Amino acid sequence: MRNTNIIRALLRATDHLDFQVQRVTGHLADTLRGDRIGAKALTTASGTHDNADRSGVARLKHAFDPKRHGPTPTNAAVRGGGVSEKDFPLPGRVQDFASPFTEEAAAKVAERQKFSRWQADAANIMVGNLRALGRRPTPNDWSAEYWRLVEERSKRSPLFPDNDRLKKPITDDEPNRDWFGLNIPPEGGVREPLTGQWVGGQPTPLGRAYAEAGERALARFETEGVTGNDFQNTVRLSDGSFVDGNRIARKERLEQISREMAERYAARGFDISAWQYSSRPGDVITSTATETDRSRIIQDAFRQLAGPGEFTTEAWADVAYKLFQGPQMYAGSDAVTRTFLAGAAEYHLGRVPVFPHDIDLRALTMSQRDFVSYIVEHDMSMRGLSGHPDVPG
Numbered sequence: 001m002r003n004t005n006i007i008r009a010l011l012r013a014t015d016h017l018d019f020q021v022q023r024v025t026g027h028l029a030d031t032l033r034g035d036r037i038g039a040k041a042l043t044t045a046s047g048t049h050d051n052a053d054r055s056g057v058a059r060l061k062h063a064f065d066p067k068r069h070g071p072t073p074t075n076a077a078v079r080g081g082g083v084s085e086k087d088f089p090l091p092g093r094v095q096d097f098a099s100p101f102t103e104e105a106a107a108k109v110a111e112r113q114k115f116s117r118w119q120a121d122a123a124n125i126m127v128g129n130l131r132a133l134g135r136r137p138t139p140n141d142w143s144a145e146y147w148r149l150v151e152e153r154s155k156r157s158p159l160f161p162d163n164d165r166l167k168k169p170i171t172d173d174e175p176n177r178d179w180f181g182l183n184i185p186p187e188g189g190v191r192e193p194l195t196g197q198w199v200g201g202q203p204t205p206l207g208r209a210y211a212e213a214g215e216r217a218l219a220r221f222e223t224e225g226v227t228g229n230d231f232q233n234t235v236r237l238s239d240g241s242f243v244d245g246n247r248i249a250r251k252e253r254l255e256q257i258s259r260e261m262a263e264r265y266a267a268r269g270f271d272i273s274a275w276q277y278s279s280r281p282g283d284v285i286t287s288t289a290t291e292t293d294r295s296r297i298i299q300d301a302f303r304q305l306a307g308p309g310e311f312t313t314e315a316w317a318d319v320a321y322k323l324f325q326g327p328q329m330y331a332g333s334d335a336v337t338r339t340f341l342a343g344a345a346e347y348h349l350g351r352v353p354v355f356p357h358d359i360d361l362r363a364l365t366m367s368q369r370d371f372v373s374y375i376v377e378h379d380m381s382m383r384g385l386s387g388h389p390d391v392p393g
Contacts, residue, residue, distance in 0.1 A: 081124025082346045088116035088338060089357040092209035098187035098202035118156060119339040122149055126343035137347075139302040146302070146340050153332040153339075165330035172291050176330055177261060178364065181214030181283035183276065197280065209358050217248045217284040217365040224367075229253040235325050236368055237300045238307070245297065245325040246364060247287045254279045257287070286364050288327060298326035311348040317375035319344065320355075324363030334360045354382035 090113050097105035126145045130137045154166040170176045182198070185191065189201025203211075221231055230253045233245040249257055255277055262275045288294065301322040304315065320341050327333035337360070345352045356362065356378055363371055 081120075081127060082350065083120045083123040083127065083342045083352060085116035085120040087123075087342050087352040088119050089355070090116070091334070091357050091360070092205035093358070093361070095205035096184075096187075098204050115156075115335070119335065119342065122152060123339050123343035123346065126340070127346050130343075130347050136308075137306055139299065139306045142302040142305045142344075143299075145343065146298075146336070149336045149339055150329060150332070153336050154329075156332075166332045168330045169328060170288055170291075170294070170330055174264070174330075175288045176327060176333075177257065177288070178286045179258075179261075179283065180210045180217060180286065180361070180365065182211055182280055183283060184210045191274075209361060211282065213358070213361040213365045214282045214284050216362070217286065218250060218282065220248065220365070220367065221250065233325075233367070235297050235322060237296070238304050243289075243296050244293045245289050247289075248365070249285045249287070250283070251279050254283060254285050257285050261285075284365075289325065294326040294328070297322045298328070301326070305344055305348070313349065313353050313376050313379060314372055316341070316345055316349065316353060317372040318368070320359065320375065321363050321368050321371050324360050353379040355379065 090109070094112050095109055097109065101109060126149070129145060129148075130141065133141060156166075184204065184207035185198050186201030186203045186207055189198040191198050217231075220226070224231075229249060229251045231248040231250075233248065234242045235245040236242055258275075258277050258279075262272045262277065265275075266272045289297065301319045304319055304322075305311075320337070323337045323341065324334075327337070329336075341355075342352045353375070355375060359375070362374065366374065
């Protein structure tokens with residue numbers, strides 16, 4: 001933190017443009033070797049979503065002009081950037097193996113962990129692009145970097161099958177939904193036909209992450225005094241106004257959504273013979289906000305990043321909440337958001353806060369105030385710091 005304050009003081013005391021150019025030149029001077037890993041990214045706009053797109057994606061996309069960003073950092077420059085693959089904890093939801101891992105399971109987990117190399121490289125390219133502007137990035141600049149990451153993520157090999165949705169925008173007709181609770185089978189478990197409960201077996205990180213997310217979501221019904229089965233989350237924007245975020249359903253409302261989900265999976269060719277329609281204790285389903293509301297949320301995040309004044313860890317966590325509440329694509333949004341947040345943190349804070357592996361699930365199931373407070377405290381705890389900073393709300 002002391003080093004960060006020193007850097008900020010230097011930026012205020014010296015010519016900002018010369019300082020930024022000097023940093024970029026320093027990175028590029030050490031990069032005479034290495035292929036240009038981001039060259040293709042810089043010469044392609046988010047072309048999959050043109051002006052004819054009826055979704056909110058077109059309204060959020062800004063043309064990406066490679067001339068604005070100058071030379072593309074090479075492999076060596078990117079690898080020497082401030083963001084490291086160690087800044088990206090492997091999400092528990094991609095670890096569907098019980099401990100202790102078998103040799104095969106360990107190999108698969110290790111392979112999935114390699115994705116963090118791409119995230120670190122992409123985040124460092126993002127930081128280089130923003131610094132090469134030679135001025136304070138505007139909301140459009142931040143938006144352009146976000147959509148560059150969306151484009152690049154869509155080209156990566158998916159971790160799991162049926163990820164053609166990497167290029168499919170979320171719409172009001174088909175919101176993105178997640179089922180949390182006790183719906184993940186333990187490794188070696190047996191499902192009881194009558195209750196739908198899993199018996200025996202060993203829990204997996206995936207199962208634990210989803211069960212904990214379900215508990216957090218259900219707790220909000222009680223703590224916020226919601227007596228019905230449909231909870232509307234809200235997001236506070238930078239100007240103090242509120243907009244609807246995602247929704248959380250339980251019991252009868254969950255069962256209604258479950259039937260809708262089953263029909264859509266069947267239409268995509270999935271076998272739904274074992275589909276769970278009834279609501280079990282601990283189960284919830286979250287649904288994304290409307291296109292209009294998600295657009296307002298994500299645009300506010302870009303404005304917040306471009307705003308004047310000191311940028312704190314609290315502000316970074318607040319931006320994180322908004323980005324997770326405003327996903328744009330059916331698949332890949334979590335990876336894009338984590339990568340974008342790492343780049344934003346490196347640019348503004350000079351470091352990436354230590355965030356939990358399930359940061360996305362927490363943003364979907366916690367209130368904004370509780371999420372920001374938790375992320376700040378988690379970062380301080382993991383870095384061995386004490387204290388409880390006030391979180392505006």
